[in-house]
Amino acid sequence: MAPTQSLPDQTNALLHGIRVVDLSRLVSGNMMTHVFADMGATVIKVEPPGKGDELRAWQREGMSTYWMAYCRNKQSVVLDLRSDEGKQALRGLLHGADVLVENFRPGTLEKMGLGKEALQQIRPGLVVVRISGWGQTGPYANKGGFGSLIEAMSGFAAMNGFSDRPPVLPPFAMADSVAGLYGAALALAALRHRDASENASLQEIDLSLFEPLFSILGPQAAEYQLSGKVTPRSGSRSPTHAPRNVYRTKDERWVAVSAGMQGVLARLFEGIGYAEGLNDPRFSTHEARLRNIDALDDLIQGHIAKLTLDQALAFFAERDITAGPVCDIADLLEHPYVLERDMLVEQTAPDGRKVLVHAPPYRINGARPRIERAAPTLGQDSQRWLQDSAE
Numbered sequence: 001m002a003p004t005q006s007l008p009d010q011t012n013a014l015l016h017g018i019r020v021v022d023l024s025r026l027v028s029g030n031m032m033t034h035v036f037a038d039m040g041a042t043v044i045k046v047e048p049p050g051k052g053d054e055l056r057a058w059q060r061e062g063m064s065t066y067w068m069a070y071c072r073n074k075q076s077v078v079l080d081l082r083s084d085e086g087k088q089a090l091r092g093l094l095h096g097a098d099v100l101v102e103n104f105r106p107g108t109l110e111k112m113g114l115g116k117e118a119l120q121q122i123r124p125g126l127v128v129v130r131i132s133g134w135g136q137t138g139p140y141a142n143k144g145g146f147g148s149l150i151e152a153m154s155g156f157a158a159m160n161g162f163s164d165r166p167p168v169l170p171p172f173a174m175a176d177s178v179a180g181l182y183g184a185a186l187a188l189a190a191l192r193h194r195d196a197s198e199n200a201s202l203q204e205i206d207l208s209l210f211e212p213l214f215s216i217l218g219p220q221a222a223e224y225q226l227s228g229k230v231t232p233r234s235g236s237r238s239p240t241h242a243p244r245n246v247y248r249t250k251d252e253r254w255v256a257v258s259a260g261m262q263g264v265l266a267r268l269f270e271g272i273g274y275a276e277g278l279n280d281p282r283f284s285t286h287e288a289r290l291r292n293i294d295a296l297d298d299l300i301q302g303h304i305a306k307l308t309l310d311q312a313l314a315f316f317a318e319r320d321i322t323a324g325p326v327c328d329i330a331d332l333l334e335h336p337y338v339l340e341r342d343m344l345v346e347q348t349a350p351d352g353r354k355v356l357v358h359a360p361p362y363r364i365n366g367a368r369p370r371i372e373r374a375a376p377t378l379g380q381d382s383q384r385w386l387q388d389s390a391e
Contacts, residue, residue, distance in 0.1 A: 013040050014039040014040055014364070015036055015039040015040045015041035016040045016041075018036065018040075018041040018042070018098045018099070018191070019041065019042045019044070019096055019097045019098050019099075020033055020036050020037075020041050020042065020043045020044065020097065020098065020099040020100075020101065021044050021046060021090075021093050021094060021097045021099070021100050021101070022043055022044065022045050022046065022074070022101045023046050023081075023090075023100070023101060023102040023103075023104070024053075024101050024102055024103040024131065025053050025054050025055065025103060026053070026054055026055050026103075026173075026176065027055065027066070027070070027147070027173040027176035027177060027180065028103055028131045028147075028173075028175075028176035028177075028179045028180045028183070028209060029101045029102070029103045029129075029131055029180065029183070030053070030055055030070045030071060030180070031070060031173075031176060031177050031179075031180025031181065031183075031184075032101060032129065032131075032179075032180040032181070032183035032184045032187070033045075033074065033101055034070045034071070034072075034074075034180070035180075035181070035184040036099070036184065036187075037071075037072070037073035037074050038072075038073055038360040038369055038371075039360075039369065040369070041099075042075070043073065043074040043075065044074075044075050044076075044077055044093060044381070044385055045071065045074050045075065045076045045077065045376070046077050046078075046079050046081070046090065046093070047076055047077070047078055047079075047378060047379070048078070048079075048080065048081070049078050049079075049080050049379075051378075052076070052078070052378040052379075053067070053071075055067050055070070055071070056378070062351075063349055063351070063353065063355060064375075065355070067375050068347060068349060068355055068357055068374065068375045069357045069358065069375075070375075071375035071376065072347065072357065072371050072373065072374055072375045073371060073372055073373060074375065074376060075376055075380065075381035075384075075385065076376035076377065076378055076379055076380045076381055076382070077093070077379065077381055077382045077385050077386060078378060078379035078382050079386075081112065087112055087113065087114075089386055090114075091114075091122055092386075093385060094119070094122050094123050094126065095122060095123060096123075097123055097126060098125075098126065098127060098191060099126070099127045099128075099129065099187050099191070100119070100126055100127070100128045100129070101129045101131070101183070101187075102128075102129070102130055102131070103130075103131040103132060104132075105132065105142060105144075106130075106132055106135075106136045106137075106141045106142060107142070109130070116128075116202060116204055119202055120201065120202040123202075124200060124201060124202065125194045125200035125201065125202065126202050126203075127187050127190040127191055127194065127202075127203050127205070128202060128203070128204045128205065129183050129186065129187050129205045129207060130204065130205065130206055130207065131179055131180075131183060131207045131208075131209070132145060132207075132208060132209070133145010133146065133149065133150060133208060133209050133210065134208050134209075134210055135206055135207075135208035135210070135211070136206045137206070145208070145209055145210070147173050147174065147175035147176045147209055148169055148175075150175040150209040150210045150213055151169050151170055151174055151175050151213065152167070152169065153210070154175070154210055154213045154214045154217065155214065155217050155220055156170070156174070156175075156213060156217060157169050158230075158233070159217065159220070159231065159233055160233065161233045161235065162233055162234075162235040163232045163233045163234065163235075165233075167233070174213065175209045175210070175212075175213045176209060178212045178213050178216060179207060179208070179209045179212045179213070181212075182207060182212040183205070183207050186205050186207065187205065190203045190205060236256070237293060237297075238258075238260070239290075240260075240286070240290075241260030241286050241289075241290075242260060242286070242289040242290050242293050242296055243257060243258075243259050243260070243265070243268075243289070243293075243296050243297060243300055244257070244258045244259070244260060245257060245297055245300075246326055247297075247300060247301050247304040247305075247312075248301070248304070248305060249304055249305070249307055249308055249309045249311075249312050250305060250306060250307055250308050250311075251308040251309055253308075253309035253325065253326070254309075254325070254326035255304060255309060255312045255313065255316075255323055255324065255325055255326065256323060256324055256325075256326055257300065257316070257321070257322070257323040258322045258323070259321055259322060259323075260286065262278065264320075264321055264322060265277070265278065265283075266278055267319045267320065267321055268300070268319065268321050269283075270319075271303075271315060271318075271319045271321070272299065272300065272303040273303075274299065277299075282295060282296070283296055309325055313325060333356070342359060342368060343358060343359050343361075344356045344357070344358065344359060345357055345358070345359045345371050347371065347374040347375075348374055349374070350377050357371075359371070
């Protein structure tokens with residue numbers, strides 16, 4: 001039996017009673033179970049002895065910052081899954097589980113004696129989310145698949161950056177994060193299906209890192225099929241409308257502007273003293289503006305260069321033009337929007353230092369779920385769960 005829990009308030013109770021066993025490492029699985037944990041599910045992180053999940057090693061100033069951000073509200077159990085004892089203990093944890101998450105290479109669960117039929121016998125109705133670089137089938141199934149490879153091969157890097165410079169990989173775990181969010185949505189849908197079924201059977205979700213990232217890159221396939229051309233990298237510009245770019249201000253700051261709608265652009269032209277802009281054949285239509293994008297950007301940049309950032313923002317606000325500052329994290333920690341929306345929560349790290357992490361990015365009936373506990377130390381909850389699962 002699982003340890004008893006008191007029912008939390010509504011904001012933390014969306015997934016109260018759901019138990020997730022997370023065997024994953026690094027970002028994708030942790031992102032998925034991060035969503036579950038913030039919604040009130042019991043998430044048991046199963047970690048190998050020694051150093052635990054490799055995510056703990058992603059440190060800054062001696063602190064596991066990724067671990068603190070994405071493993072709060074979770075519980076840590078240490079098991080050696082290479083040993084018979086560890087595998088048996090895992091089976092005990094699965095008896096009361098609703099979701100199992102793993103991101104081993106395909107075939108690893110089967111080698112552990114935990115293939116689909118075995119898991120069905122242990123826990124009928126279990127939802128198994130299997131995350132891998134390339135999926136459980138196909139020619140790349142057994143190929144290593146870290147997110148950087150997927151970000152390169154999916155088409156993302158080829159469309160990111162400037163046309164006269166190398167393709168650019170993202171500076172964060174984009175492929176893993178997107179897959180993790182897809183995984184959370186798929187697991188919730190599978191749970192709903194299970195609970196609506198009279199005879200629930202195990203549901204196995206095959207989730208690659210590649211396909212979710214590929215799916216959010218837009219209609220690239222259709223556009224290439226229609227034109228026979230690969231859309232070149234365009235930096236901060238958009239391939240579909242203009243103007244859309246970042247512009248440097250007088251005080252060496254940057255402001256982002258997106259004014260592709262005719263009415264917004266008319267107000268922008270009037271504000272910079274070029275009211276006849278939409279009658280200029282270079283700028284009268286989307287297609288014309290994209291053909292003459294350099295001239296259009298030069299026109300806008302020439303005006304913004306005369307203004308400080310504050311003056312530029314006031315200029316755009318007065319004319320109801322969609323624009324905003326390019327902020328870094330130092331700006332955001334003091335930004336009234338971030339502060340008034342309570343987007344940051346302070347946690348205490350194991351060494352006693354205070355660290356800020358993002359709050360759950362939503363509200364339920366006007367209230368944001370609480371972070372009930374900081375990210376666990378390695379094996380913090382082993383005794384509790386292993387003793388319980390053995391009974």
